[in-house]
Amino acid sequence: MDVLAHVLYGATMCSRTGLAGGRMGAGRKWFADRTVWAAALFGLLPDALSMGLPFLLFWRGGMQGHFFHDFGGEALVHYRYAHSLLVALTASGLLYLWRKPLFLPSLAWPLHLLMDAFTHGTPGKFHTTLLYPLSLWSMDGLSWWRHPWLVAAYWLALPTLWLVLHVWRRHPVTRGL
Numbered sequence: 131m132d133v134l135a136h137v138l139y140g141a142t143m144c145s146r147t148g149l150a151g152g153r154m155g156a157g158r159k160w161f162a163d164r165t166v167w168a169a170a171l172f173g174l175l176p177d178a179l180s181m182g183l184p185f186l187l188f189w190r191g192g193m194q195g196h197f198f199h200d201f202g203g204e205a206l207v208h209y210r211y212a213h214s215l216l217v218a219l220t221a222s223g224l225l226y227l228w229r230k231p232l233f234l235p236s237l238a239w240p241l242h243l244l245m246d247a248f249t250h251g252t253p254g255k256f257h258t259t260l261l262y263p264l265s266l267w268s269m270d271g272l273s274w275w276r277h278p279w280l281v282a283a284y285w286l287a288l289p290t291l292w293l294v295l296h297v298w299r300r301h302p303v304t305r306g307l
C-alpha cells in the first residue's frame with residue numbers, strides 16, 4: 131500500500147475522530163483531535179523508519195538509479211524489523227503501560243503491517259515478514275504496484291468509510307443504538 135494511504139488509513143481507523151471513536155467520535159474538530167495526528171504518524175512510521183534515511187540519501191545523491199530496485203542490505207533488515215508485528219505490538223504494549231493516550235493511535239502501526247501483508251506479494255523483497263526475526267514467513271498478497279484496480283479500490287474505500295461513519299453519527303434513526 132502506498133505511504134499516503136497508510137497515513138490516511140491510520141488516522142481513519144485508529145483515531146477518535148475516525149472509526150475508533152465509535153458513534154460519539156472525538157467531540158471536537160478533527161484537526162484539534164491529537165489522536166488523528168498521532169495515528170497518522172504511527173501509520174507512516176514503519177516506512178519512515180526503514181525507508182526515510184535511504185530515501186534522503188537517494189534524493190541528496192541526485193536520484194540516480196531506481197530507489198526501490200536498489201533498496202537492500204542493512205536498509206532491508208530495518209524494513210523487516212519495522213514491518214514485524216512482534217515489534218509493533220511490543221511498542222503498542224509498552225505505550226499501553228506508559229503512555230496510555232498513545233495506545234489507540236499506535237495501533238495504526240500493526241494496521242499498516244496487516245495492510246502491507248495483503249497488498250505486497252511474493253516473490254519480491256517487500257513481502258511482509260510479520261513474525262520477523264523469528265520467522266521469514268509472509269503472506270502471498272497482491273502487489274499493489276502491479277494492480278492499479280487494487281489501488282483504486284483502497285482509495286475509494288476511504289471516502290466510503292468516512293461517509294458511512296458520518297451517516298452513522300448523524301442519522302437520527304441510528305441514534306441511541
Ligand SMILES: [Zn+2]
Pocket residue numbers: 176177213242246
Ligand atoms: Zn510498509
